[in-house]
Amino acid sequence: MDKFKSGFVSIIGRTNVGKSTLINSLVGEKVAITTDKRQTTRTAIRAIVNRENSQIIFVDTPGIHKPKTKLGETMNETAWTFLENVDIVLFIVEATSNKIGKGDKLILEKIKEKNPKTILLINKIDLIKKEELFSLIKMYSEEYKFQEIIPISALKNENTETILEEIEKNLPEGPAYYDIDEYTDQTARQLMEEAIREKALKLLDQEVPHGILVEVEKMQLRKTTKGKDIYDVEATIYVLRKSHKGIVIGKDGAMLKKIGMYARQDMERTLDTKINLKLWVKVKENWQDNESLLKKFKSE
Ligand SMILES: Nc1nc2c(ncn2[C@@H]2O[C@H](COP(=O)(O)OP(=O)(O)OP(=O)(O)O)[C@@H](O)[C@H]2O)c(=O)[nH]1
Ligand SMILES: [Mg+2]
Structure with a gap:
């Protein structure tokens, strides 16, 4: 063999x-x-x-x-x-x-x-x-x-x-390093952040989506009254400028609603679990040049 x-x-x-x-x-x-x-x-x-x-x-x-x-x-x-x-x-x-x-x-x-x-x-x-x-x-x-x-x-x-x-x-001879059930090293939280960022990138234009940082503050599994699993997720979309905030929220909140809906549908499929998603938009100027924030982007 x-x-x-x-x-x-x-x-x-x-x-x-x-x-x-x-x-x-x-x-x-x-x-x-x-x-x-x-x-x-x-x-x-x-x-x-x-x-x-x-x-x-x-x-x-x-x-x-x-x-x-x-x-x-x-x-x-x-x-x-x-x-x-x-x-x-x-x-x-x-x-x-x-x-x-x-x-x-x-x-x-x-x-x-x-x-x-x-x-x-x-x-x-x-x-x-x-x-x-x-x-x-x-x-x-x-x-x-x-x-x-x-x-x-x-x-x-x-x-x-x-x-x-x-x-x-x-490839060299070697053992399986990961459990065969695993297909990525990303956590559900990271996948959720990326799903939200993907929808923002797809739905928004020019420099607005490139300045976006998404942080999931809460991701908790609970049972519904009917005994089904559901994740309560709270996340913030950070943007570079105040004017970007308005664009991400959109008229009567329509853009934010769309981003949230598409991200939720994607992640419900990925996790095979219902999701209750709450999204906020905040300004974080110059975060792309902030060394301490960039730690999460450094490779181990
Ligand atoms: N027509 C065509 N489009 C492709 C193909 N592969 C990727 N694309 C498109 O190219 C674009 C970029 O694809 P990505 O996979 O995001 O490219 P990437 O190299 O990961 O980009 P970065 O993450 O920005 O470095 C998307 O619109 C894809 O649908 C292909 O084989 N054919
Ligand atoms: Mg890529």
Whole structure:
């Protein structure tokens, strides 16, 4: 019989290339929020895939970008950390670009410097003609000795099984580190905060959603009078400016109601439990440059 294998696999790439979409598709559960806005993921998120002969622990990371705040710097630092101390790096780029852009070059340079085992994934192939891939594959293969180059569509689940097989080939022998029932290391509270932030990112525009910080102050399970489980959740959406507060609340509270409703529906599905959600909006100026607040974004 084949020996059991296990290991850590990080997902690295510019912002918006589809890292979180991919981790969700590989795990088959929603572990990371995804939006068409930049800098969606703010921390390293672990998710576990259990296979017959292996356990793969994926780490989704914040997208590499030009930072404008200490939060941005912290997010980039988190991502760079995961070029080391992992068994395999998945470097994702977009198929829609026909050259290696500035951001991807920067990541390539770091990969060359640290020299990890790396699989290159060319994502969003559903948006291009297959012939357009050849020159991109050639360009990248001349840059680094990738274990493999795999064109994929994270959104359409194309070639994702190939990724798992290729990873398994390259993993060291090892035990299952996590219980096989677990699929993420995030707490229900963290998932709730992220669900609220995802809806805010999706429903709001421009700089308002990027300045949002969500904190769940209370998350308590109780029984209803009919004996069913229900979570009482109280959360605050912090925004950067007073004018943003009005936008998040919306006319007669309509926007806040919408954010809360969609977040609640998502989390009821995830936790398979009813939720009673209360949301507040408060201003916290410059929180993105506040060192003590940023502690929660640092990777362990
Ligand atoms: N057409 C297409 N869109 C995709 C694909 N994968 C991801 N997307 C879209 O790309 C956008 C960004 O996806 P995310 O998964 O949030 O990207 P990310 O790399 O995690 O972004 P950050 O967290 O900001 O670094 C979303 O609108 C996704 O739906 C794909 O294979 N095809
Ligand atoms: Mg992401």
